[in-house]
Amino acid sequence: MLENVKLNLGQLVESDGYFWPIRELSIAVDAFHAISSALELGLFQCLQKPKNPQELARILNLHPGMTEKLCQALTSLGYLTKVEDCYILSEVARTFLIDTSPYYQGNLIRLLKRTQETRWRNLSKALKEGPIEVQAHQDVFDVNFSLAMAEGAVCGSLQKTIRVLRDLPQFQRAKRCLDLGGCHGLYALAFTMINPELSVVIFDLPNVINAVTTKVISGSERIAALAGDFNRDELGDGYDFIFASDVLYMPEAALKALLLKIKNSLNDGGLLISKHYHIDNLKEDSAAVLFDLMFAVTGGGNRIYSTSKFSHFLESCGFSVMRVEDIGNHVSRSKIVIAEKV
Numbered sequence: 142m143l144e145n146v147k148l149n150l151g152q153l154v155e156s157d158g159y160f161w162p163i164r165e166l167s168i169a170v171d172a173f174h175a176i177s178s179a180l181e182l183g184l185f186q187c188l189q190k191p192k193n194p195q196e197l198a199r200i201l202n203l204h205p206g207m208t209e210k211l212c213q214a215l216t217s218l219g220y221l222t223k224v225e226d227c228y229i230l231s232e233v234a235r236t237f238l239i240d241t242s243p244y245y246q247g248n249l250i251r252l253l254k255r256t257q258e259t260r261w262r263n264l265s266k267a268l269k270e271g272p273i274e275v276q277a278h279q280d281v282f283d284v285n286f287s288l289a290m291a292e293g294a295v296c297g298s299l300q301k302t303i304r305v306l307r308d309l310p311q312f313q314r315a316k317r318c319l320d321l322g323g324c325h326g327l328y329a330l331a332f333t334m335i336n337p338e339l340s341v342v343i344f345d346l347p348n349v350i351n352a353v354t355t356k357v358i359s360g361s362e363r364i365a366a367l368a369g370d371f372n373r374d375e376l377g378d379g380y381d382f383i384f385a386s387d388v389l390y391m392p393e394a395a396l397k398a399l400l401l402k403i404k405n406s407l408n409d410g411g412l413l414i415s416k417h418y419h420i421d422n423l424k425e426d427s428a429a430v431l432f433d434l435m436f437a438v439t440g441g442g443n444r445i446y447s448t449s450k451f452s453h454f455l456e457s458c459g460f461s462v463m464r465v466e467d468i469g470n471h472v473s474r475s476k477i478v479i480a481e482k483v
């Protein structure tokens with residue numbers, strides 16, 4: 142490397158060939174560590190009222206010098222504000238990092254950290270030795286995962302999904318729906334809010350239904366929970382539409398079997414409303430491409446499809462694709478595919 146620099150030094154010192162993206166990525170990783178440590182140690186909760194670093198360190202039983210450095214870093218990132226020698230939460234931290242806020246992102250941050258540790262850390266190993274089996278598939282879906290999904294939904298997907306469905310005549314006419322892998326129940330709650338005639342069945346794994354879903358839907362007379370494994374159990378029937386958000390990431394054979402089961406559970410003319418990442422363009426869909434790579438590390442195989450391949454599967458299973466709505470942004474590449482049972 143040094144030899145090459147030496148050989149090209151004349152040209153190098155005159156050039157503007159700076160390459161920032163790598164440093165930007167590394168600073169983002171550093172910032173993520175700072176935020177997730179602060180969250181883990183309860184620093185944000187504690188700084189709802191101003192404190193100096195010594196006071197903060199004493200309350201949280203932390204090293205005072207390290208605590209001051211972390212407060213400085215979080216201030217530089219915009220999560221804390223410094224007033225004289227005390228630190229207090231900024232507005233953004235109050236909105237997204239305090240667990241009484243409806244926009245809280247703490248469980249999502251914990252899940253992202255866990256994904257780094259259990260999946261991304263093994264990327265080189267998987268490239269050398271092939272995919273790694275880290276955890277039995279269904280164990281992934283614990284309380285932290287479910288709450289993280291709810292926090293992700295609240296940050297845009299839920300709102301965008303509702304905007305698409307609100308204008309759909311079949312949604313407005315629907316009386317009965319299934320939220321497949323409905324987990325935290327926020328979609329079901331929003332559906333019943335905008336369609337007063339609708340009742341929803343949330344289908345999910347027994348541990349998710351017991352630990353999360355039943356708590357969220359208690360008191361909602363039009364929402365019921367059904368525990369089971371959608372690869373093995375029946376889904377019920379008589380549904381006007383079935384909503385599936387981020388649940389159909391599975392190999393082709395399993396996906397087609399589930400699509401057929403979904404079709405058989407729908408009333409004639411009923412809809413499957415699918416909301417998933419798709420890879421249609423490698424550059425534009427980089428969040429989905431990385432998601433696909435993350436699955437592959439732990440033996441996920443092919444689970445993320447292009448919109449056209451997914452539509453083709455739907456058509457081969459007795460659906461006609463009516464509409465595709467891109468509700469994504471650069472960090473979330475979701476598309477809603479609306480397909481009618483024919």
Ligand SMILES: C[S@@+](CC[C@H](N)C(=O)[O-])C[C@H]1O[C@@H](n2cnc3c(N)ncnc32)[C@H](O)[C@@H]1O
Nearest residue numbers: 282290322324345346349370371372386387388
């Ligand atoms: C990625 S989460 C999506 C949650 C929610 N639909 C959303 O979009 O926020 C996938 C959900 O599917 C559920 N799930 C996964 N495999 C399942 C299976 N075999 N049977 C029933 N539910 C399953 C998980 O428990 C989890 O709640």
